[in-house]
Amino acid sequence: MNLIQPFVRLSSPPVFLRLSAKASTWLAWAAVLMALAGFAYALFYAPVDAQQGDVYRILYIHVPTAWMSMLLYVLASAYATIHWVYRTKVSAVMMRAMLPTGAWMTLLALVTGALWGKPTWGTYWVWDARLTSELILLFIYIGLIALASMVEDESKTDRALALFIVVGLVNIPLIYFSVVYWNTLHQGASLGMAGESRMASEMKLTLLLCTLAVWAGCAALVLARAHWLLQLREKK
Amino acid sequence: MSSSVGLEPLSLNFGPYHLQRGGRTLAKDVLFQVAAGHYIELTGANGSGKTTLLRLIAGLNEGSHSGSVAQYTTFYFAHQTGFRPELKVTDQFVLSLQMLGIAVRQADIAAALEAAGLRKQANLQVRELSHGQHRRLLLLVMAKSRRTLWLIDEPLNALDEQAKALFASLLVVHLQQGGAAIVATHMQLQQALPELIPYLGGNLLIAGTSSDFQIAQQVTIKEKQSALTEPAVGISAVSSFTWSLHRELKLIAAKPVDIIWPSIFHLMVVSMFPLAIGAQPELLLRIAPGIFWVSAMLAVLMGANRLFEMDDEHGVLAQMRTAGFSLSALSAGKFTASFLGIGIPVALVSYPMGLLYHLPLLTIHHLSLSLAFGLVSLIAFSGLFAALGLMARQAQVMMSLLAFPVFVPLLIFGTASVTRTEQGFSLSSPIFVLISLAVLTMLTIPLVTAKVLELVIE
Numbered sequence: 001m002n003l004i005q006p007f008v009r010l011s012s013p014p015v016f017l018r019l020s021a022k023a024s025t026w027l028a029w030a031a032v033l034m035a036l037a038g039f040a041y042a043l044f045y046a047p048v049d050a051q052q053g054d055v056y057r058i059l060y061i062h063v064p065t066a067w068m069s070m071l072l073y074v075l076a077s078a079y080a081t082i083h084w085v086y087r088t089k090v091s092a093v094m095m096r097a098m099l100p101t102g103a104w105m106t107l108l109a110l111v112t113g114a115l116w117g118k119p120t121w122g123t124y125w126v127w128d129a130r131l132t133s134e135l136i137l138l139f140i141y142i143g144l145i146a147l148a149s150m151v152e153d154e155s156k157t158d159r160a161l162a163l164f165i166v167v168g169l170v171n172i173p174l175i176y177f178s179v180v181y182w183n184t185l186h187q188g189a190s191l192g193m194a195g196e197s198r199m200a201s202e203m204k205l206t207l208l209l210c211t212l213a214v215w216a217g218c219a220a221l222v223l224a225r226a227h228w229l230l231q232l233r234e235k236k
Numbered sequence: 237m238s239s240s241v242g243l244e245p246l247s248l249n250f251g252p253y254h255l256q257r258g259g260r261t262l263a264k265d266v267l268f269q270v271a272a273g274h275y276i277e278l279t280g281a282n283g284s285g286k287t288t289l290l291r292l293i294a295g296l297n298e299g300s301h302s303g304s305v306a307q308y309t310t311f312y313f314a315h316q317t318g319f320r321p322e323l324k325v326t327d328q329f330v331l332s333l334q335m336l337g338i339a340v341r342q343a344d345i346a347a348a349l350e351a352a353g354l355r356k357q358a359n360l361q362v363r364e365l366s367h368g369q370h371r372r373l374l375l376l377v378m379a380k381s382r383r384t385l386w387l388i389d390e391p392l393n394a395l396d397e398q399a400k401a402l403f404a405s406l407l408v409v410h411l412q413q414g415g416a417a418i419v420a421t422h423m424q425l426q427q428a429l430p431e432l433i434p435y436l437g438g439n440l441l442i443a444g445t446s447s448d449f450q451i452a453q454q455v456t457i458k459e460k461q462s463a464l465t466e467p468a469v470g471i472s473a474v475s476s477f478t479w480s481l482h483r484e485l486k487l488i489a490a491k492p493v494d495i496i497w498p499s500i501f502h503l504m505v506v507s508m509f510p511l512a513i514g515a516q517p518e519l520l521l522r523i524a525p526g527i528f529w530v531s532a533m534l535a536v537l538m539g540a541n542r543l544f545e546m547d548d549e550h551g552v553l554a555q556m557r558t559a560g561f562s563l564s565a566l567s568a569g570k571f572t573a574s575f576l577g578i579g580i581p582v583a584l585v586s587y588p589m590g591l592l593y594h595l596p597l598l599t600i601h602h603l604s605l606s607l608a609f610g611l612v613s614l615i616a617f618s619g620l621f622a623a624l625g626l627m628a629r630q631a632q633v634m635m636s637l638l639a640f641p642v643f644v645p646l647l648i649f650g651t652a653s654v655t656r657t658e659q660g661f662s663l664s665s666p667i668f669v670l671i672s673l674a675v676l677t678m679l680t681i682p683l684v685t686a687k688v689l690e691l692v693i694e
Contacts, residue, residue: 136641139637139640139641140641143634143637143638143640144638146634146637147624147628147634151628151629152627153627157627160624160688160691163687163688164624167642167684171642174645175644177645178649179648181649181652182648182652
């Protein structure tokens with residue numbers, strides 16, 4: 001009981017408004033600092049990759065954003081479940097706030113992946129299982145954002161959105177495995193990412209910094225948007 | 237709740253209710269009671285919250301979770317009748333009663349319609365009835381509903397003198413049997429219908445944000461009125477499903493032409509492709525599974541678009557909710573009927589289209605089979621999105637955006653089941669995936685759809 005007490009307190013709108021304002025500012029600063037450090041590391045400190053040359057450095061953005069795109073969806077579905085059960089205002093705005101950020105992260109992962117793919121694979125896009133799943137994840141985000149914006153009644157929208165986020169979560173593994181199956185069936189380009197397991201320790205450190213920067217940045221964005229959404233609702 | 241199990245309540249207690257519309261408070265702490273065998277009048281200016289209160293008691297508004305809803309079986313005589321214009325009057329009457337869990341004997345139908353002055357209209361479609369005749373039919377359903385509590389919204393609208401007398405006599409019989417009623421009206425009911433005066437149990441006036449409940453002088457609970465009619469009503473899941481399927485098939489039978497449009501659409505889309513990319517038989521053989529599948533997806537999305545729309549507009553969903561009818565069963569019935577009406581024809585169209593594409597007969601068999609199984613899931617998901625579309629602007633766009641990611645696995649396994657057999661593999665594995673997905677969707681999606689429909693009704 002004591003364990004969940006802080007979370008229960010957080011579900012009260014005034015408490016959340018106060019904390020989210022503070023936390024998003026702090027996280028934004030942390031994100032900026034870590035991003036600066038991370039970029040400096042990525043550009044100057046991390047060694048050149050033996051196979052790919054300098055172009056691999058874009059992976060320091062690509063990998064964290066790709067992770068984030070999936071993590072945000074899982075988090076959004078956690079909030080969706082909470083909202084479906086308890087119907088709290090805070091869970092609704094958190095769930096809503098995560099979708100645009102998740103969509104941006106997915107898009108960023110796709111774009112950086114394409115920019116990395118051109119010099120490395122010689123093409124912007126291959127119909128690889130991972131890339132295709134990421135593209136469909138973007139479609140799922142877009143569909144949910146459309147849902148959030150098109151339904152008139154706010155509280156109904158929240159619950160419908162919660163339901164469909166969870167439906168999407170069930171669907172994502174199904175999509176991934178079907179795409180893997182499709183990929184083996186059509187003998188598509190089987191190009192793996194080279195050298196992930198043989199990273200130099202400087203590379204690992206840089207990747208860690210960049211990942212933390214993206215985490216903090218996304219958390220700041222989500223909290224700021226949730227704060228703003230909740231403020232709009234409280235005014236009514 | 238004061239009433240304990242085993243004791244019949246002498247009066248039905250309501251409230252306290254908090255009436256809200258669009259987030260604004262209309263009235264607070266609305267609290268009243270209706271003595272068995274009596275009715276109360278609900279008055280108030282336009283927009284004061286009369287209908288809101290009735291909907292709340294009928295279980296149709298958010299926050300109507302207080303005990304009163306489940307406690308008394310309820311019939312809501314609303315502006316929306318819950319009738320579908322395409323159906324025959326007799327069929328609609330029987331279906332409405334069956335939905336309420338009441339079996340009707342063939343012999344009783346004619347007599348009942350006669351009593352309501354609808355004998356001559358028995359074989360017409362509901363759309364051909366006048367507004368007043370609609371109300372008469374609804375009165376008849378209410379009279380046969382065996383519900384304890386009647387919630388009546390503006391009963392005298394559009395009724396002629398004869399129908400008013402019918403209303404009064406039906407209400408008197410209901411009250412004499414120990415039932416109760418709440419009547420929302422803007423004119424004094426007992427002036428129009430003096431025979432109701434002995435049964436008036438009180439007057440509830442909603443004005444401003446307050447409400448005033450006055451008990452009428454006449455209330456004395458007579459002995460024969462002490463027992464409320466609370467029969468075991470309700471309808472099992474299986475019979476709800478067969479009811480729903482039966483009704484959908486009747487609706488399809490009323491407009492049989494409608495089922496061919498998705499197939500025609502599918503046929504046209506498929507025949508566009510050779511014009512665009514050439515008609516070499518090897519090429520067509522390669523692209524056929526993909527094109528047939530994508531086109532079938534579009535056809536289903538188009539066909540299922542309005543699956544729940546008419547039932548929502550005509551208040552069928554609301555009546556089901558009040559009656560405690562399973563919305564999952566309704567969805568499952570609709571999906572099954574759509575599969576028969578849209579799915580099977582679209583799968584069968586593969587035969588003529590396959591010949592146009594110069595496909596070998598075996599490939600056409602596989603294509604048609606994969607579509608038949610895949611369409612079960614496609615239709616169930618489209619139905620789910622159609623239910624969501626009831627709440628949205630630009631429902632069609634939103635439905636497509638949500639549907640395409642969901643359709644990806646179906647598309648992959650569906651086309652794989654055809655191309656793999658062409659490459660000499662056995663048909664089995666992808667088709668078994670399609671079958672298991674079909675079973676899974678038919679077991680789960682109706683439940684999810686019911687949740688969405690509940691949101692729509694609120």
